[in-house]
Amino acid sequence: MLTTMSIKNAYLLSVLDDLKKKNAHEPEFLQAAEEVLESLEPVVEADPRYEAQNIIGRIVEPERVIMFRVPWVDDGGKVQVNRGYRVQFNSAIGPYKGGLRFHPSVNLSVIKFLGFEQIFKNSLTTLPMGGGKGGSDFDPKGKSDSEVMRFCQSFMTELQRHIGPDTDVPAGDIGVGAREIGFMFGQYKKIRDEFTGVLTGKGLSYGGSLARTEATGFGLCYFADAQLKDNGKSFQDKKVVISGSGNVAIYANQKCTQLGGRVIAMSDSNGYIVDENGIDFKIVKEIKEVKRDRIKTYLNYVPSAKYVEGCAGIWTVPCDIALPCATQNEIDENSAKALIANGCIGVFEGANMPSTPGAIAAYQAAGILFAPAKASNAGGVATSGLEMSQNSERLSWSFDEVDAKLKGIMEGIYAACAAAAEKYGMKGNIQAGANIAGFLKVADAMLWQGI
Ligand code: NDP
Numbered sequence: 001m002l003t004t005m006s007i008k009n010a011y012l013l014s015v016l017d018d019l020k021k022k023n024a025h026e027p028e029f030l031q032a033a034e035e036v037l038e039s040l041e042p043v044v045e046a047d048p049r050y051e052a053q054n055i056i057g058r059i060v061e062p063e064r065v066i067m068f069r070v071p072w073v074d075d076g077g078k079v080q081v082n083r084g085y086r087v088q089f090n091s092a093i094g095p096y097k098g099g100l101r102f103h104p105s106v107n108l109s110v111i112k113f114l115g116f117e118q119i120f121k122n123s124l125t126t127l128p129m130g131g132g133k134g135g136s137d138f139d140p141k142g143k144s145d146s147e148v149m150r151f152c153q154s155f156m157t158e159l160q161r162h163i164g165p166d167t168d169v170p171a172g173d174i175g176v177g178a179r180e181i182g183f184m185f186g187q188y189k190k191i192r193d194e195f196t197g198v199l200t201g202k203g204l205s206y207g208g209s210l211a212r213t214e215a216t217g218f219g220l221c222y223f224a225d226a227q228l229k230d231n232g233k234s235f236q237d238k239k240v241v242i243s244g245s246g247n248v249a250i251y252a253n254q255k256c257t258q259l260g261g262r263v264i265a266m267s268d269s270n271g272y273i274v275d276e277n278g279i280d281f282k283i284v285k286e287i288k289e290v291k292r293d294r295i296k297t298y299l300n301y302v303p304s305a306k307y308v309e310g311c312a313g314i315w316t317v318p319c320d321i322a323l324p325c326a327t328q329n330e331i332d333e334n335s336a337k338a339l340i341a342n343g344c345i346g347v348f349e350g351a352n353m354p355s356t357p358g359a360i361a362a363y364q365a366a367g368i369l370f371a372p373a374k375a376s377n378a379g380g381v382a383t384s385g386l387e388m389s390q391n392s393e394r395l396s397w398s399f400d401e402v403d404a405k406l407k408g409i410m411e412g413i414y415a416a417c418a419a420a421a422e423k424y425g426m427k428g429n430i431q432a433g434a435n436i437a438g439f440l441k442v443a444d445a446m447l448w449q450g451i
């Protein structure tokens, strides 16, 4: 999997070598770490303090990993057990912050890759948030609301002792939305007897922020729009393919349609739909948020649309712009080459690490635009940061106020990534710029705080 290896710096190579020995069974984590370390080569060579203080060796090691048993009773009275995780990766610039993922594919490697990425993403937002991530191999799909509630209560019964509004503030991710956050918040409050902003993505009636639901998808499009404009392009009249049909995908559809694009394909893990007239995000919202149904039922609303079984084929649908918003490694080298051959001008990542190293190499070789997840999907956690601010001052801001702050943050992240790339001799390489800009603030804080 790690095919892009080009690090020459001896210090970075020794850290990477050690990391591979210690984490040999964590391919996703190694993939995420190697991608960042590669970008940091010029930074480490320019400032000897990072090696002298072993900042890189420290930043790749989580401050704390918590793994726990989550027992619960299903509707048939049978006792089930899942595994829960919280990886508290780095608290140099603020309390640990990052989502919880409930999906059968969750394991320690997946949670560590997500937690590691979150360190740099949260730094890029400019808000005071450290990096963390958690979740479980529990699958909410096909479970009743009562089963989901009992699972969430059991999960929080253990997690509550490790988190707090100034310690660690989880939120949603795949399989964790408003329903799950509500059940977990209720359980935290019961056990701790505290009404605090311990989770973000809360319902509006109990401390949630307006625009948090839309924030990741909207933020992705604000970022893409800034990058397109900087390159003399825009969403106007562009054909857009969006993978996934969950929280990020739905609101990416809404915003890029507002910006003049036409979304012609969306997917779930079973397959994808194609509607050349443009997919109405409101129908997808109804299918996914209200009915919790499959994307193929879009054909009941729009019989002229097409459904294709299997999700990977979505990248063969000719488009101008690709917004991967489902999961990690969903675009491999072949899919990237298919996108490029069909004339795609840019890939802007909504999901975390959706492009394999081979796919990224293909984008670079073709010279198309590429926005890396830790920059382009930072709008969700940035708005979580705004939710924390509102909770702290016990006030709530209007939708337009939050949305305007989100837009400003995303434009600022694009500018910071572009500036860092240029400063370190890689003008236009937003991937390297994101890693460098995200790293510098955290590393500086670590230097100030001592060992
Ligand atoms: P949701 O659970 O709301 O939706 C996930 C979507 O992706 C569903 O359509 C799901 O299909 C699809 N999907 C999940 N796993 C796979 C898979 N293995 N193969 C194919 N499709 C899959 O999650 P989100 O929209 O919240 O998250 C999507 C991505 O965005 C993730 O990578 C997440 O980490 C990232 N992200 C989320 C943020 C947020 O605020 N929510 C913030 C930043 C990043 P199905 O229903 O069939 O499983």
Ligand code: 2IT
Binding pocket: 097, 098, 099, 100, 121, 169, 170, 171, 172, 173, 200, 352, 377, 378, 380, 381, 382, 384
């Ligand atoms: O990957 C992510 O940035 C998220 N799932 C959002 C995290 C958050 O704390 O809002």
